[in-house]
Amino acid sequence: xxxxxxxxxxxxxxxxxxxxxxxxxxxxxxxxxxxxxxxxxxxxxxxxxxxxxxxxxxxxxxxxxxxxxxxxxxxxxxxxxxxxxxxxxxxxxxxxxxxxxxxxxxxxxxxxxxxxxxxxxxxxxxxxxxxxxxxxxxxxxxxxxxxxxxxxxxxxxxxxxxxxxxxxxxxxxxxxxxxxxxxxxxxxxxxx
Amino acid sequence: xxxxxxxxxxxxxxxxxxxxxxxxxxxxxxxxxxxxxxxxxxxxxxxxxxxxxxxxxxxxxxxxxxxxxxxxxxxxxxxxxxxxxxxxxxxxxxxxxxxxxxxxxxxxxxxxxxxxxxxxxxxxxxxxxxxxxxxxxxxxxxxxxxxxxxxxxxxxxxxxxxxxxxxxxxxxxxxxxxxxxxxxxxxxxxxxxxxxxxxxxxxxxxxxxxxxxxxxxxxxxxxxxxxxxxxxxxxxxxxxxxxxxxxxxxxxxxxxxxxxxxxxxxxxxxxxxxxxxxxxxxxxxxxxxxxxxxxxxxxxxxxxxxxxxxxxxxxxxxxxxxxxxxxxxxxxxxxxxxxxxxxxxxxxxxxxxxxxxxxxxxxxxxxxxxxxxxxxxxxxxxxxxxxxxxxxxxxxxxxxxxxxxxxxxxxxxxxxxxxxxxxxxxxxxxxxxxxxxxxxxxxxxxxxxxxxxxxxxxxxxxxxxxxxxxxxxxxxxxxxxxxxxxxxxxxxxxxxxxxxxxxxxxxxxxxxxxxxxxxxxxxxxxxxxxxxxxxxxxxxxxxxxxxxxxxxxxxxx
Numbered sequence: 001x002x003x004x005x006x007x008x009x010x011x012x013x014x015x016x017x018x019x020x021x022x023x024x025x026x027x028x029x030x031x032x033x034x035x036x037x038x039x040x041x042x043x044x045x046x047x048x049x050x051x052x053x054x055x056x057x058x059x060x061x062x063x064x065x066x067x068x069x070x071x072x073x074x075x076x077x078x079x080x081x082x083x084x085x086x087x088x089x090x091x092x093x094x095x096x097x098x099x100x101x102x103x104x105x106x107x108x109x110x111x112x113x114x115x116x117x118x119x120x121x122x123x124x125x126x127x128x129x130x131x132x133x134x135x136x137x138x139x140x141x142x143x144x145x146x147x148x149x150x151x152x153x154x155x156x157x158x159x160x161x162x163x164x165x166x167x168x169x170x171x172x173x174x175x176x177x178x179x180x181x182x183x184x185x186x187x188x189x190x191x192x
Numbered sequence: 193x194x195x196x197x198x199x200x201x202x203x204x205x206x207x208x209x210x211x212x213x214x215x216x217x218x219x220x221x222x223x224x225x226x227x228x229x230x231x232x233x234x235x236x237x238x239x240x241x242x243x244x245x246x247x248x249x250x251x252x253x254x255x256x257x258x259x260x261x262x263x264x265x266x267x268x269x270x271x272x273x274x275x276x277x278x279x280x281x282x283x284x285x286x287x288x289x290x291x292x293x294x295x296x297x298x299x300x301x302x303x304x305x306x307x308x309x310x311x312x313x314x315x316x317x318x319x320x321x322x323x324x325x326x327x328x329x330x331x332x333x334x335x336x337x338x339x340x341x342x343x344x345x346x347x348x349x350x351x352x353x354x355x356x357x358x359x360x361x362x363x364x365x366x367x368x369x370x371x372x373x374x375x376x377x378x379x380x381x382x383x384x385x386x387x388x389x390x391x392x393x394x395x396x397x398x399x400x401x402x403x404x405x406x407x408x409x410x411x412x413x414x415x416x417x418x419x420x421x422x423x424x425x426x427x428x429x430x431x432x433x434x435x436x437x438x439x440x441x442x443x444x445x446x447x448x449x450x451x452x453x454x455x456x457x458x459x460x461x462x463x464x465x466x467x468x469x470x471x472x473x474x475x476x477x478x479x480x481x482x483x484x485x486x487x488x489x490x491x492x493x494x495x496x497x498x499x500x501x502x503x504x505x506x507x508x509x510x511x512x513x514x515x516x517x518x519x520x521x522x523x524x525x526x527x528x529x530x531x532x533x534x535x536x537x538x539x540x541x542x543x544x545x546x547x548x549x550x551x552x553x554x555x556x557x558x559x560x561x562x563x564x565x566x567x568x569x570x571x572x573x574x575x576x577x578x579x580x581x582x583x584x585x586x587x588x589x590x591x592x593x594x595x596x597x598x599x600x601x602x603x604x605x606x607x608x609x610x611x612x613x614x615x616x617x618x619x620x621x622x623x624x625x626x627x628x629x630x631x632x633x634x635x636x637x638x639x640x641x642x643x644x645x646x647x648x649x650x651x652x653x654x655x656x657x658x659x660x661x662x663x664x665x666x667x668x669x670x671x672x673x674x675x676x677x678x679x680x681x682x683x684x685x686x687x688x689x690x691x692x693x694x695x696x697x698x699x700x701x702x703x704x705x706x707x708x709x710x711x712x713x714x715x716x717x718x719x720x721x722x723x724x725x726x727x728x729x730x731x732x733x734x735x736x737x738x739x740x741x742x743x744x745x746x747x748x749x
């Protein structure tokens with residue numbers, strides 16, 4: 001891989017963005033890539049809009065991703081996809097969790113989001129990650145890992161699955177391994 | 193044990209590892225994003241460990257002073273805080289640079305350009321270099337966070353001066369690969385001993401003027417050291433290309449610059465400065481001598497740009513200096529902005545940064561926790577019910593309850609710095625001659641930090657403010673650090689719980705003007721107390737006590 005691979009994760013504070021970021025960064029590290037990430041903490045993130053960046057490749061300089069250069073956008077909340085898509089271009093893959101939480105400052109409808117995103121990229125996928133995880137695993141908090149699995153199984157993410165599993169084990173307490181690996185595998189069933 | 197390891201670390205984690213590798217024995221912090229993880233990690237390491245003392249001090253000035261005392265007693269010390277914390281600590285930092293350190297002392301300061309997690313100002317702590325004459329190192333990535341922290345201890349030990357490691361949000365909360373050595377400390381905390389040396393530690397005049405001169409002499413020597421140091425380094429230097437342009441930068445701006453030059457396909461040499469104060473002047477002279485133009489890439493104020501302009505005056509007076517004329521002075525920088533500026537510097541046309549698509553903007557507004565429900569929802573609901581919003585003046589302060597400024601509450605009429613809500617409310621009360629009723633809000637941690645002298649002043653000067661102390665039994669916003677109200681130290685030991693109501697009474701608030709309520713279990717009582725106290729013409733205090741819902745949930749687990 002010559003070019004740096006750029007992942008933007010967006011969602012709402014408390015949705016487990018940093019957990020997802022940690023797994024992705026660790027998996028890329030295990031695979032032998034240089035890695036840089038950036039995340040935000042603190043009050044403005046409490047239930048507020050958040051975005052985090054993961055970049056890996058031969059040599060990564062900046063921890064932040066420039067607009068229009070994301071290879072993969074993972075939106076853990078539907079409306080936040082509109083923020084994440086600012087980093088996308090025609091070839092970017094945009095994965096969106098079909099889950100909404102009110103903004104308190106004017107909400108966007110699913111139809112509006114879908115229409116706007118189709119103008120950005122041809123590879124926009126709405127995935128019912130929260131609903132499937134809740135139904136199959138009893139918890140929706142692993143929906144980020146489910147989306148990661150979706151990206152892996154569809155070859156939208158140039159990392160090996162065994163390294164992602166290894167990364168889950170390296171970054172999470174043992175009691176959460178099984179649940180997260182299940183979420184990762186569960187996504188295989190919804191592969192097109 | 194002396195093992196080399198390679199892993200992914202956050203900038204703040206790498207600073208902690210660096211300090212441990214440098215044998216730190218004494219650490220004092222006050223939490224503040226983006227520096228908060230530093231204290232949390234040290235707190236974990238210091239628990240049941242006789243080789244490291246750690247405390248969450250009540251405020252940054254006290255953290256600084258604890259470090260001064262420990263350094264005077266010969267220990268290897270570190271204090272960490274966010275940008276505004278240095279303002280609080282400054283009164284004791286300035287004399288500390290004069291006396292110098294005995295045991296090495298490192299001050300880690302985290303700035304927050306773009307105010308991702310800050311109110312009050314977009315402070316640039318680099319200014320303290322000129323003001324305090326404290327040496328400042330600026331790491332750009334996690335590896336440098338480790339390396340520069342080790343180096344800061346080395347410089348402090350060599351020159352007997354406290355050294356600042358200045359980071360920004362994008363360094364503190366950046367993760368990257370770090371190679372580091374794990375070392376178990378050779379030292380014990382109990383090694384410290386204060387050996388009398390009045391000439392060294394007492395800053396009374398006329399001795400203080402001699403100290404000032406000694407400090408300037410020291411800085412001269414450190415400047416030579418900086419010039420020799422390899423942390424000031426030229427990148428993308430190609431002797432076969434005779435470049436007439438160059439870039440000087442430091443910190444995270446360096447990483448964005450390297451990214452930008454790759455994006456724009458430009459070959460321009462970059463001088464990266466690890467030292468911000470004192471600047472390695474000779475290195476800058478050598479770098480700018482053959483150039484026709486130079487771009488200074490730095491976030492916020494043009495401190496470096498002015499220094500380079502001064503050096504260029506006698507070194508290369510025809511040098512064209514680019515900086516804040518083509519880069520913003522407000523907010524953080526990013527590779528796209530720098531790529532555009534670098535293209536302008538190189539006189540290359542045709543570089544276009546990718547244009548983001550036009551999309552509706554959505555913004556999830558930060559809010560009090562909903563699952564589990566934060567008790568502040570109830571406090572603010574009670575306030576809305578009890579107090580006429582158009583008449584009262586509402587003062588905010590720094591903590592989770594800052595969110596009362598946003599929807600759906602939109603309550604505060606002013607919001608400033610730690611503890612300032614009480615002081616400003618008092619000023620309004622006096623200015624209006626008692627015709628207006630200011631209502632100030634403050635959390636338990638912030639009350640301990642800076643609220644006590646403010647409340648004392650309001651009582652003593654006969655104010656009429658109503659103060660609501662939101663006691664959720666912890667410093668919550670920055671990640672649940674203990675404070676004097678909860679009976680636990682930073683090392684996890686139990687300590688006597690300080691009762692806020694006792695302090696309030698001791699500061700002179702009359703017993704009939706003080707009430708403790710539970711806003712969740714007794715919502716109606718809270719409303720009633722607010723209604724009643726709002727009518728009072730003297731300083732009155734309501735302590736709304738209810739444990740942080742997250743903390744309660746965790747305790748039950």
